[in-house]
Amino acid sequence: MNLPAASRIIEFHNDCLSHPDWAKQRPPRYSQGVWQQIELNHRRNCLLWDEEDQARRRDVADSVIAANKRAIDGYNQERNDAIERIDECLLAELEGVARRSDARMNSETASAMIDRLSILALKIFHMRLQTRRTDARREHIETCFAKLRRLEEQRRDLAACLDRLLAECAAGTAYFKVYRQFKMYNDPTLNPYLYGEKSSK
Numbered sequence: 001m002n003l004p005a006a007s008r009i010i011e012f013h014n015d016c017l018s019h020p021d022w023a024k025q026r027p028p029r030y031s032q033g034v035w036q037q038i039e040l041n042h043r044r045n046c047l048l049w050d051e052e053d054q055a056r057r058r059d060v061a062d063s064v065i066a067a068n069k070r071a072i073d074g075y076n077q078e079r080n081d082a083i084e085r086i087d088e089c090l091l092a093e094l095e096g097v098a099r100r101s102d103a104r105m106n107s108e109t110a111s112a113m114i115d116r117l118s119i120l121a122l123k124i125f126h127m128r129l130q131t132r133r134t135d136a137r138r139e140h141i142e143t144c145f146a147k148l149r150r151l152e153e154q155r156r157d158l159a160a161c162l163d164r165l166l167a168e169c170a171a172g173t174a175y176f177k178v179y180r181q182f183k184m185y186n187d188p189t190l191n192p193y194l195y196g197e198k199s200s201k
Helices: 005-016 033-052 064-091 110-131 138-171
Strands: none
Touching: 005 033, 005 110, 005 138, 033 064, 033 110, 064 110, 110 138
């Protein structure tokens, strides 16, 4: 059974972030399967991070911020699509497992945890950069070091939970389902401002 270990996912996330402009310029490493979706999810989270930073600017025209917001919507939809496909791939791998009658259902899916690991990788990467600033006050650096240690602890905890969930699923003692996001605001047939029921004026 080919289920990804949390340590390998963390290593992959970190390695991607070690390359400047990885998300925008580097070609995909994987062309199929769960790792293709893990990579796509991480790439979209990286692009989202940059757009979210840019969207907070106050020194550019509103039209520039509007473009950031539209990019955020697109990347977020693709991120959520990848999350669902990660679960589909994992559940296909687990398909032959005989589930015990007393198996517990996990409300958080494995892909949701993998997505959170991706976001934690980004937070750790950028918080570490803050600890290396030469233009910031000592108090800022110390505060960022403390936050960095907390983030690293949170990632270790989450990684252990992911490994445990997948091990329990492989043993038939736990399971999860694909939970569809149904992002209504991105769907022109479901958002009343897009299909015409409401006016934005």
